[in-house]
Amino acid sequence: MDNILLKVENLHAGIEGKEILKGINLTIRPGEVHAIMGPNGSGKSTLSSVLAGNPAFKVTEGSATFHGIDLLALAPEDRSHEGLFLSFQYPVEIPGVSMVNFMRAAVNAKRKYFGEEPLSAGDFLKLMRQKREVVELDNKLASRSVNEGFSGGEKKRNEIFQMAVLEPRLSILDETDSGLDIDALRIVSAGVNKLKTNENSTIVITHYQRLLDYIKPDFVHVLYKGRIVKTGGPELALELEEKGYDWIKQEIDNQ
Amino acid sequence: MNSLTQYIDLYRQNADAINSHSALIMNEMRPAAASALEGKRLPEKGDEGFKVTSIEKMFEPDYGVNILRMNIPTEIGRSFKCDIPNVSTLLGVVVNDSFTPTSTMRQNLPTGVDVMPLSKACETYPDIVGKYYNKIAPANEPSVALNTMLAQEGLFIRIGRGVHLESPIQIVNIFNSPAPLMGVRRVLVVAEQDSKAAIFFCDHTQTADVKFLSSEIIEVAGEKASELDIYSIEETTPLTSRYSRLFANQENDAKIRVGTATLHCGVTRNDFTINLKGQHSEGYLSGLAIADGQMHVDNCSNVNHLAPHCDSNQLFKYLLDNNAQGAFEGGIYVDPKAPFTVGYQNNRNIVASPEARMHTEPQLLIYNDEVKCSHGTATGQLDANALFYMQARGIPYETARRMLMIAFMTDTLDTIKVEGIKSRLMMLVEKRLGGEQVLCNDCHADCHTNISTPRE
Numbered sequence: 001m002d003n004i005l006l007k008v009e010n011l012h013a014g015i016e017g018k019e020i021l022k023g024i025n026l027t028i029r030p031g032e033v034h035a036i037m038g039p040n041g042s043g044k045s046t047l048s049s050v051l052a053g054n055p056a057f058k059v060t061e062g063s064a065t066f067h068g069i070d071l072l073a074l075a076p077e078d079r080s081h082e083g084l085f086l087s088f089q090y091p092v093e094i095p096g097v098s099m100v101n102f103m104r105a106a107v108n109a110k111r112k113y114f115g116e117e118p119l120s121a122g123d124f125l126k127l128m129r130q131k132r133e134v135v136e137l138d139n140k141l142a143s144r145s146v147n148e149g150f151s152g153g154e155k156k157r158n159e160i161f162q163m164a165v166l167e168p169r170l171s172i173l174d175e176t177d178s179g180l181d182i183d184a185l186r187i188v189s190a191g192v193n194k195l196k197t198n199e200n201s202t203i204v205i206t207h208y209q210r211l212l213d214y215i216k217p218d219f220v221h222v223l224y225k226g227r228i229v230k231t232g233g234p235e236l237a238l239e240l241e242e243k244g245y246d247w248i249k250q251e252i253d254n255q
Numbered sequence: 256m257n258s259l260t261q262y263i264d265l266y267r268q269n270a271d272a273i274n275s276h277s278a279l280i281m282n283e284m285r286p287a288a289a290s291a292l293e294g295k296r297l298p299e300k301g302d303e304g305f306k307v308t309s310i311e312k313m314f315e316p317d318y319g320v321n322i323l324r325m326n327i328p329t330e331i332g333r334s335f336k337c338d339i340p341n342v343s344t345l346l347g348v349v350v351n352d353s354f355t356p357t358s359t360m361r362q363n364l365p366t367g368v369d370v371m372p373l374s375k376a377c378e379t380y381p382d383i384v385g386k387y388y389n390k391i392a393p394a395n396e397p398s399v400a401l402n403t404m405l406a407q408e409g410l411f412i413r414i415g416r417g418v419h420l421e422s423p424i425q426i427v428n429i430f431n432s433p434a435p436l437m438g439v440r441r442v443l444v445v446a447e448q449d450s451k452a453a454i455f456f457c458d459h460t461q462t463a464d465v466k467f468l469s470s471e472i473i474e475v476a477g478e479k480a481s482e483l484d485i486y487s488i489e490e491t492t493p494l495t496s497r498y499s500r501l502f503a504n505q506e507n508d509a510k511i512r513v514g515t516a517t518l519h520c521g522v523t524r525n526d527f528t529i530n531l532k533g534q535h536s537e538g539y540l541s542g543l544a545i546a547d548g549q550m551h552v553d554n555c556s557n558v559n560h561l562a563p564h565c566d567s568n569q570l571f572k573y574l575l576d577n578n579a580q581g582a583f584e585g586g587i588y589v590d591p592k593a594p595f596t597v598g599y600q601n602n603r604n605i606v607a608s609p610e611a612r613m614h615t616e617p618q619l620l621i622y623n624d625e626v627k628c629s630h631g632t633a634t635g636q637l638d639a640n641a642l643f644y645m646q647a648r649g650i651p652y653e654t655a656r657r658m659l660m661i662a663f664m665t666d667t668l669d670t671i672k673v674e675g676i677k678s679r680l681m682m683l684v685e686k687r688l689g690g691e692q693v694l695c696n697d698c699h700a701d702c703h704t705n706i707s708t709p710r711e
Contacts, residue, residue: 056639076643094641105645
């Protein structure tokens with residue numbers, strides 16, 4: 001089992017001088033689904049931001065190796081090309097940039113990275129059409145500005161649509177279930193499951209066990225005070241749903 | 256002693272020569288203009304409405320004025336081709352300050368439309384020129400009086416009553432001279448009742464190592480129910496200064512849209528004064544500036560609501576990088592006699608470097624209670640969250656920045672209602688932000704490529 005997709009070792013990171021991640025260790029192999037849960041403020045979103053390369057966060061210690069590459073040395077766009085995808089908790093609205101231009105720029109930048117010619121207009125539109133179906137995304141959204149005026153559900157579906165287009169090796173879904181109604185949750189989860197293969201992996205960051213009914217994790221980690229303090233199987237999520245975090249907090253704080 | 260002195264002296268010493276190369280109506284205005292300048296000065300930096308730009312300094316260098324109308328290289332105009340996609344324009348060229356129509360223009364001008372030298376219009380249409388020339392602009396303001404005192408030639412555009420001109424009129428202003436030169440540019444546009452037309456100015460400088468100053472006064476008479484679109488694009492050189500002032504009088508139901516885009520320049524100041532004099536008249540202003548290096552772009556608007564039921568809207572956007580300086584002084588004035596006014600103004604700016612500066616001063620003067628007015632301004636940086644989001648999708652940082660900048664300009668471009676002009680400007684903005692120097696397809700102006708060897 002030496003086939004490792006992502007290996008995070010002793011990762012420390014923070015924002016504006018405040019340390020938030022205090023030594024994260026995490027190993028993800030191809031085909032695995034990892035859920036990361038934890039109370040508010042424990043560092044879940046920071047972990048996803050740091051892995052994706054958000055310049056607002058500074059890494060102070062530790063490493064992250066992504067299929068043999070030093071992930072932290074790459075620009076955010078190159079992390080994307082290498083197969084990392086972050087589904088944003090709050091997808092950003094970009095007035096004036098149409099979805100079509102946005103996706104064309106993304107797709108062609110990746111092709112350029114791998115020395116390929118840009119996709120022809122016809123092939124590009126065909127790709128868009130195919131991938132839209134994964135999350136039942138309305139065609140009319142394509143002509144609109146990125147996320148502008150999208151409903152909460154549309155924004156999250158749009159994230160999974162982009163994931164479908166970019167075919168990442170590792171997807172980080174940062175609270176993809178927040179702001180979703182039951183139908184949208186089902187559609188988004190079904191989309192994620194359709195994209196699942198034995199080769200690619202997923203990190204699901206969530207507060208609620210409910211999402212894990214749809215996207216079944218192999219491992220569940222509990223993040224608390226910037227560290228992964230507990231790791232278990234899917235049953236850990238059920239236990240958390242039932243008992244809350246206090247028992248873990250006590251366990252850790254009393255150590 | 257100020258910059259005006261040298262020009263007053265020039266006029267006093269050469270009045271006969273100036274008059275002999277011009278026309279009667281224009282000559283008759285000169286003595287009064289010269290008197291109006293006595294003891295006056297041009298606006299200086301810090302004056303009200305001129306917080307960052309000194310007109311006095313702009314006019315201070317000893318520019319030549321081509322009094323004897325010598326050596327005007329009209330062949331440049333003939334070789335010139337400025338392509339507007341999918342639109343055939345009626346093209347005319349102004350070399351320094353002399354207008355020459357192209358053969359296309361001569362052949363295709365429909366009946367009822369005139370585009371001719373102002374001196375010729377003084378003979379052909381003395382009544383029209385007499386009615387409007389130097390009457391729409393405030394004749395005694397120093398910059399106007401200076402222009403009137405020295406203008407020997409100019410451009411006259413008349414859209415006859417009821418004529419709807421389909422092709423835009425395109426005027427290419429070119430500077431070309433071996434020695435520093437002031438172009439005294441004068442334009443009179445008369446849109447007669449129920450007429451409709453679009454006019455598009457492109458400003459270029461061919462001799463990049465020579466200093467130029469464009470002193471431009473544009474007077475627009477928007478007669479009843481006329482509709483005019485006037486757009487201008489400046490792509491000149493770091494050694495070119497420009498003080499351009501547009502004055503429009505709008506009669507009942509007349510509509511005017513004025514747009515300006517500054518892509519390359521030295522020091523530029525544009526003034527736009529729109530007088531909504533007739534009921535239900537409308538005035539729309541838009542401006543965009545993309546400035547880097549040492550560029551200095553200052554736009555000033557005065558939209559005067561002088562009659563009931565008039566609408567106006569203004570949108571100005573600036574993108575400033577390096578050491579660029581931007582300024583916007585915007586005004587809406589609502590007269591006591593102008594109830595039911597709708598007047599809006601918006602200014603948005605992106606300052607992309609720590610050294611670039613933006614000065615903005617939106618103003619509302621409302622002397623009436625029956626109005627819907629607003630003004631707003633914001634200056635900031637590109638949205639860091641949007642940049643990261645795009646990068647996270649694989650879009651390289653520089654590309655993402657460029658896309659966001661273009662997006663920022665989109666609504667300004669959307670104010671342009673003439674499709675061909677809009678798509679052309681869109682193309683120019685994209686190329687400009689892509690760092691390209693020569694901007695137009697098939698453009699022979701070569702504004703930026705011949706620093707050491709002036710074109711013939």
